Amino acid sequence: xxxxxxxxxxxVPTYQRWVDAGxxxxxxxxxxxxxxxxxxxxLPPPNVTGNLHVGHALDHTMMDILARWHRMSGDxxxxxxxxxxxxxxxxxxxxxxxxxxxxxRHDFGRELFVQKVWDWKAESxxxxxxxxxxxxxxxxxxxxRFTLDEGLSAAVQTIFKRLYDDGLIxxxxxxxxxxPGCLTALSDIEVEHSDDPxxxxxxxxxxxxxxxxxATTRVETMLGDTAIAVHPDDERYAHLVGTTVTLPIVGxxxxxxxxxxxxxxxxxxxxxxxxxxxxxxxxxxRRHNLPALTxxxxxxxxxxxxxxxxxxxxxxxxxxxxxxxxRLGRIVAEKIPYIHAVGHCSRSDDVVEPxxxxxxxxxxxxxxxxxxxxxxxxxxxxxxxxxxxRYFDWVDNMHDWTISRxxxxxxxxxxxxxxxxxxxxxxxxxxxxxEGWTQDPDVLDTWxxxxxxxxxxxGWPENTDTLKAFYPTSVLVTGYDILFxxxxxxxxxxxxxxxxxxxxxxxxxDVVALHxxxxxxxxxxxxxxxxxxVDPLAWIETYGADAVRFTLARGANPxxxxxIAAEWVAGSRNFCSKLFNATRFASMTxxxxxxxxxxxxxxxDADRWILGALDRTVRSTTTLLGDFxxxxxxxGLYQFAWNEFCDWYLEFAKVEVYAGGEGAERTxxxxxxxxxxxxxxxxxxxPFVTETLWTSLTxxxxxxxxxxxxxxxxxxxxxxxxxxxxKVQKLVTELRRFRADQGVRPSQKVPAxxxxxxxxxxAGLEGLVRNLARITEPEEGFQSSAEVEVGLxxxxxxxxxxxxxxxxIDVEAEKARLAKDLxxxxxxLGLATAKxxxxxxxxxxxxxxxxxxxxxxxxxxxxxxxxxxxxxxxAASAPTGGTPA
RNA sequence: GGGCGUGUAGCUCAGCGGAAGAGCAUCUCGUUUACACCGAGACGGUCGGGGGUUCGAUCCCCUCCGCGCCCA
Numbered sequence: 001x002x003x004x005x006x007x008x009x010x011x012v013p014t015y016q017r018w019v020d021a022g023x024x025x026x027x028x029x030x031x032x033x034x035x036x037x038x039x040x041x042x043l044p045p046p047n048v049t050g051n052l053h054v055g056h057a058l059d060h061t062m063m064d065i066l067a068r069w070h071r072m073s074g075d076x077x078x079x080x081x082x083x084x085x086x087x088x089x090x091x092x093x094x095x096x097x098x099x100x101x102x103x104x105r106h107d108f109g110r111e112l113f114v115q116k117v118w119d120w121k122a123e124s125x126x127x128x129x130x131x132x133x134x135x136x137x138x139x140x141x142x143x144x145r146f147t148l149d150e151g152l153s154a155a156v157q158t159i160f161k162r163l164y165d166d167g168l169i170x171x172x173x174x175x176x177x178x179x180p181g182c183l184t185a186l187s188d189i190e191v192e193h194s195d196d197p198x199x200x201x202x203x204x205x206x207x208x209x210x211x212x213x214x215a216t217t218r219v220e221t222m223l224g225d226t227a228i229a230v231h232p233d234d235e236r237y238a239h240l241v242g243t244t245v246t247l248p249i250v251g252x253x254x255x256x257x258x259x260x261x262x263x264x265x266x267x268x269x270x271x272x273x274x275x276x277x278x279x280x281x282x283x284x285x286r287r288h289n290l291p292a293l294t295x296x297x298x299x300x301x302x303x304x305x306x307x308x309x310x311x312x313x314x315x316x317x318x319x320x321x322x323x324x325x326x327r328l329g330r331i332v333a334e335k336i337p338y339i340h341a342v343g344h345c346s347r348s349d350d351v352v353e354p355x356x357x358x359x360x361x362x363x364x365x366x367x368x369x370x371x372x373x374x375x376x377x378x379x380x381x382x383x384x385x386x387x388x389x390r391y392f393d394w395v396d397n398m399h400d401w402t403i404s405r406x407x408x409x410x411x412x413x414x415x416x417x418x419x420x421x422x423x424x425x426x427x428x429x430x431x432x433x434x435e436g437w438t439q440d441p442d443v444l445d446t447w448x449x450x451x452x453x454x455x456x457x458x459g460w461p462e463n464t465d466t467l468k469a470f471y472p473t474s475v476l477v478t479g480y481d482i483l484f485x486x487x488x489x490x491x492x493x494x495x496x497x498x499x500x501x502x503x504x505x506x507x508x509x510d511v512v513a514l515h516x517x518x519x520x521x522x523x524x525x526x527x528x529x530x531x532x533x534v535d536p537l538a539w540i541e542t543y544g545a546d547a548v549r550f551t552l553a554r555g556a557n558p559x560x561x562x563x564i565a566a567e568w569v570a571g572s573r574n575f576c577s578k579l580f581n582a583t584r585f586a587s588m589t590x591x592x593x594x595x596x597x598x599x600x601x602x603x604x605d606a607d608r609w610i611l612g613a614l615d616r617t618v619r620s621t622t623t624l625l626g627d628f629x630x631x632x633x634x635x636g637l638y639q640f641a642w643n644e645f646c647d648w649y650l651e652f653a654k655v656e657v658y659a660g661g662e663g664a665e666r667t668x669x670x671x672x673x674x675x676x677x678x679x680x681x682x683x684x685x686x687p688f689v690t691e692t693l694w695t696s697l698t699x700x701x702x703x704x705x706x707x708x709x710x711x712x713x714x715x716x717x718x719x720x721x722x723x724x725x726x727k728v729q730k731l732v733t734e735l736r737r738f739r740a741d742q743g744v745r746p747s748q749k750v751p752a753x754x755x756x757x758x759x760x761x762x763a764g765l766e767g768l769v770r771n772l773a774r775i776t777e778p779e780e781g782f783q784s785s786a787e788v789e790v791g792l793x794x795x796x797x798x799x800x801x802x803x804x805x806x807x808x809i810d811v812e813a814e815k816a817r818l819a820k821d822l823x824x825x826x827x828x829l830g831l832a833t834a835k836x837x838x839x840x841x842x843x844x845x846x847x848x849x850x851x852x853x854x855x856x857x858x859x860x861x862x863x864x865x866x867x868x869x870x871x872x873x874x875a876a877s878a879p880t881g882g883t884p885a
Numbered sequence: 886g887g888g889c890g891u892g893u894a895g896c897u898c899a900g901c902g903g904a905a906g907a908g909c910a911u912c913u914c915g916u917u918u919a920c921a922c923c924g925a926g927a928c929g930g931u932c933g934g935g936g937g938u939u940c941g942a943u944c945c946c947c948u949c950c951g952c953g954c955c956c957a
Contacts (some may be wrong), residue, residue, distance in 0.1 A: 193956090341957080361956085362944065389889065390955070481954085521897075523953090543922095554908085555898080561953090563897050571909065585919030594917040595956090635899075635907075650919075733926090740914065740926040747917040774917075775897070828904080835903095840940040848939090849903055 005580035007544025007573075011688045015133055015726060021840045023071075023704045024138045026078035028469035039070035039077045040455050042472035043139065044478050044486050045147065048121055049093050051448055052131035054518045054526070054564065055479060055531055058138050058538040058552045062515060063477045064551060067138050068226075068684035070474075072303065072708035079138060079576045080457050082145035083126055087446045088182050088190075088347045091409040092101075094120050111410050117409050125356055136687050138704070143466070145457040147449040148411070154428045156411045156449045161427040164415075171423075175279040176359050176402050177343065178284040180300035180314075181350035182408040185359050187445060188399060190346045203325055204332050206245040211497045212237065212256065212331055217340055219325070220317040223305040224245070224295035225254055227273040228654060229284050232258035234269050243856050248330050249307060249321070257288045276356040292356055296759075300353050314353070338807050360404035360442070362411060364492065368398045370505055371445040371491035380491065383628055384558040387480050387514050388671055394484050395491075400767035403445045410443030410564065451489035454508035455498055476509040480559055487710060513628045514559050518552070523564030539569050543769035546686035547573035553685050554638070556630040575638060576689045579682070582646050583693040586671045589657050593672035593698045600716070607651035609725040612718030613644050614674050615711040620706075621681050637682055645674060648729065655771045672697070677709045715840050728765050728772075732797060734790045735773035741813045742786070746774070750762045750806075753778045756799040760792050778804065785809050789866055795858040798866065801858070811874055818874075822867040829860035 019023065031038045041063050046056060094117045095105055105113040132139065145152060163169045175185040205228060212228055225247055230237040237256070240783045244253040254273075261284065262271055275285030275292035297303045300314045309317050325331050343352040372395045373379050375388065382388040401699055404413060414426045420437040426432050432439065452460070454476075458467040472494070478486055494508030519525055520532040527533065539548050550572040555562030563618040600611070617640045624633035656667040676698060683690040683703045694703045736746075744750060752775040759765055770776065784802035786809045791798050832853050835841050842850055 002923065092917085382948075386890080392887075393956075517954095525953095557899080560898095565897080567909065568897080570922075574920095577922045578920065581920035583919085588919070632899080639907080646920085647924090654919095736925060737927090743914075745917090746915050746925055749917090816953090831904080835941080838940065844940045845903075852903085875920085 003581070003584075005544075005689055005692075007546060007576070007579050007688060008541070010692050011136070011545055014688055014691055015136060018138070018426070018702070018704055019133075021702065023702065024077075024140050024141050025142050026076060026080070026470070028076075028078075028465040030076045031469035032465060033126045034864060036074060036076040036096075038470050038474070039075040040080070040473040041067060041068070041475055041477065042183070042457060042473055043082065044079045044476070044482075045082050045145075045450055045453055046128050047086040047089060047090045048083045048125040048146070050128050051127050052135070052536060054534050054536045054552075056128070057135060057486060058167055058515060058556060058562075059477055059479065059517050060132060060135055060511070061549045061552045062556060062628075064135075064137050064549075065625070065684040066475065066477070068104065068687060068704065070706065071138070071704065072680065072683070072706060074707070076469070078140055078143070078466070079144050080134065081129070081137070081139035081141065082144070082453075082457060083128070083147070084120075084446055084450045084453075085146065085410060087407050087410040087443060088184065089404055090117060090121070091407050092182070092347065094409075102535075105408060105750060107449060109235045110479055113408055127170075134537065134540055134545055135549065136689075142855055147446065147453075151459065152449060152452070152456045153411055155452050155460055156427075156444065157414050157428040158461045159452060159493065160308070160414055160444070160448075162427055162497070163362065166424040169360060170363060170366065171358065173356060173358050174276075174361070175282045175354050175356055176817075177352045177848075178298070178355035178357065179345040179348060179350050180298065180353055181348040182345060182407075183298050185402050185404060186352065187347060187358060187402045187447070190408075191343040192346050193343050195339050195342045196342040197339055200335040200338035200340075200398075201322060201331060202333040202405050203248070203272075204330050205248065205272075210240060210243065212245060212270050213268045214270050215267045215270060215333075217338060218277075218314075218318065219322045220302065220309070221274045221277050221295070222272060222321065222325075223250060223302065223309065223317075224274045224276055224293045225272045226252075226275055226285065226290045226293060227254050227288065228256045229262050229273050229288075229629070230256065230270045231257045231262045231264040231695055232260060234262075234264045237270060248328055249324055250305065255288075255290075257284070259284050259287060276531055278354055292563050296355065298352060298355075337359045341749065355716055359402050360415075360440075360444075361432075362401040362403055362448075364398045364401055367492040367496055368395045368488070370495040371395050371488060372405065374491060374495055374505065374507045380846060381511045383513045383843075387483070387559050387617070390480065391483055391512075395488050397770075398488070403448050404442040405445055407443050411445065411449055413440040413442050413444060415440045445779060447489050450486070451496070452488055452492040454494055472507050475511040477513045477515070480514040483512075483514065500735050508757040511628075515556055516559055516561035519561055519563045521563055521568075521709070523561075523563045531819060534564065535568075539566065542566075543569045543573040544576065544688065546576050549635060550575065553630045556635040557632075558628055575642065576686060578642055578646060579679075579686075580693060582641075582650060583675060583679075585650060585699055586675050587697060589653070589668065590670065591668050591671040591675065591697070594669050597712075598669065600712075602662075603666060603670065604652075604656060605606065605721050605724050606649060606768065607667065608716070608718055608721045610645065610649040610652075610672065610674055611712075611715075612722060613640060614677055618677065618681065618709045618711045622711075625684075634685055634740050637678075637685065641682070645678065648725075649674070651772055652768055658667075659767075664866050678705055679703065680709050688766055724762060724765060725758060727762055728768050730792060731762075731769050731790050731801075732772040734788060735769075735775065735801060737790045738786075738803075738817070739773075741817050742810055743807065743813075749774050749776050750803055751776050751778045751782055751803050753782065753784065753802040754799065755803050760797055760799055764797070775801070775803070786814065787870075789870070791859065791863055792867070793857070793859070795862040798862075815871065815874055818867050818871050822864060822871070825860045825863040825867060829857060829864060832857035832860060852881065 030036045063079060071077040098104060109115065123716050165218050179193045195576060198217045200215050200217055202213050203222065204211050204213050206212055228245060240256045241258045244255050247254050273281045273284050273290065275282045275290055275294065276294040295305050296314060302309045302312050302317045306474050309320055313322060345352055362486055372392060375382055375391060382391055416426060416437045416439050424433055454473050455467060455471055458464060458471055460467060465493050476487065490508045495505030498506035499828065501504050524532060536548055547569050551564060551569045555564060589765055606692065617636060620636050621633050637885065653667050653671055658665045679690045679694040680703065691852045694700065700706065754766060757763055782804050785805045786803050788801045788803065789798050835853050836857060
């Protein structure tokens, strides 16, 4: 057996073995028959163009931990994978390829272009699925879905028709977020705001007493102004309301109107009104019957203004119009730079232009209310609860959702227009109308289809066994940053489409478990421009998937961000190696995993101590996983495995095993039992290394289908045993400290006489102390050169060890050691005495607390007198050196 | 501007009314037959500042300062 674990050699074949064995395939019949409880997760569908980034790695690790834990706990687990078609992103990818040959999608026509996108998807799309396998995702590949596949497309058409017939989908001319790069409308959540430097230009309209000054960051839009608005109570402008003013450059007369929504305290209190290019202005125009003049083409070039600026790009026009206004003496002030929030397209990063256009919308009011209610009444629990406010903030203030996109790649809107202006929405099983009718050219927002994901993937609108067994899903795991993207959409559609027997909406998930962002090692957000993006696959190659998973799990505190760095992944790799070596040792010493429950008769204190700690770990791990506390669960397992099992128990076990006999046999069983249980507990976190070690240790088929451990039913109270082992640890640690201070090499054995063990209740544990502290029995000619006294937590309870170093001791080092201990004890005594001298404390504090402080004071006093005596003895006996050997 | 978080050892984070914790980093010693991807030991913190409540505050309240996120 090698001394180091090599993840690269085992991970890929191990994963393939799991898939081939069918461990991840869900069987709804076992749920419907009542044999097993269901546990289901739908994977928030990644983008078909995407690659696994470290945020996915965290998300997937959490889901996989839950899936594997529930599978081992005897639930029927469905973890359903798939991808979304990512309308804009995917179309952009293929259009970029065409652009290399100087072609556009229009050169091919709609049908041919869409075929090219499918070709691309077949060849290079979905790389992320292979990357999920590397990470170890235990998803049911037999149920993989794609938002644009046949079944899901039928689901989209079905729900569209239902919403349309219910009056929840409508078409209207509205101001929408328009991306001049992608040439499509966007929904609110596809717009990202950033504080960008721009300029705030103040322009004077009119002259003399009738002059009115407005400020804007988009000077070119003045060409489309159709009014000036002021607040009705604003006395500064009262005399102007109802009059008109000449629009500079254009020469058009525009009215001055009074509108409640103008903020009189902002700027000059007057605003220019450009109805076709600003949502607020559009509202004002509707209230005052103002015309809306579209002055920008879809590509954001000036158009239809009748000025020399027609044809200019918006940013060129911004400069040119300002210069012309300056020439006309209309510029009164400029603030440069002026930092303000600017919306960018989340796909292309182009500055989004508010633009009046005819689009399809979902009327969200009733849907959003349902989505909020389901969370408020606990049908869906948001975890951690402090993030629920964020969810409510969003669903309570949602605007109607723009669902049409001017793209070709996606679900085409199933609405047809007749020769006489008729409109007909076509359901999934209906024939489209014939001659003379044309279908709406637009497609639906990708999230319209991903909103159906929790049930469309299970076969909806058919009432399949999968749906019956696994909907509502148990938990949705996702980052708080996309709470709006996934959760709100899926909640709205799930509650609308899925109903229980009473016709009540059925929530898509029982729990929404939110995690934070993965940041770089200094806590900064990862970004391409900063160059601090980490590639989880590179880390998987270097350190193994288990190491990446364990690092992410260990940092995953609910709802909060985590930092990650390569050296921490290396630490997790080291942990996997530690497990490997512990198992290696256990195998070499002949550890056996008991087939039934462990026989707890005749066990040593060390055995009972580790079993007690193991039981606590089983209990806490199970509880913490149920509460999505991945960080604490991982940390607890790490501490148990490394600091208790490896650092102490294995050393105790060596003493017993090397002694041979019956005790050795029992220890081998305990070793096997603890390791078997530990590997099971760790399997959801680090599936590959645990699988490798467990199958080799036990000869079992697979940990994937092994049974999740339960804490011993009649667990004995190990408090006394724990106290004894703690004392042993204290003795060993103090002796090691003395040795280190005296410069005695760890491997060097030194003779020593121990007294007081029996009084401390440690009579049977001398062997452990001697072996771990590397001290031997005193032999002939034994001469103590130093005495170490170790206090064991109670005043007067002291074990003394006389050590024969067979050389002079380093008196200065020993003095320093004692002085340090003395100072600590004195500080302790000072604090305790002060408290006890305070009658307010002794009167009001609980008796148990007062007693505890009294005990501490006594212990400190005892320590002080002991340390003082020893220091005095040192000073008297050896002022210049040590005692001759 | 509104809201939500957050500030604890050099770094990343737990703890959140009764003796300051972990991992990593640093320093010293060490090839002792599971492991140098290791072992043993050590160093390191007026728990952002200031008030208040309490017998007692890192923990509760107020306030100020710093940082982050979301929404306008």
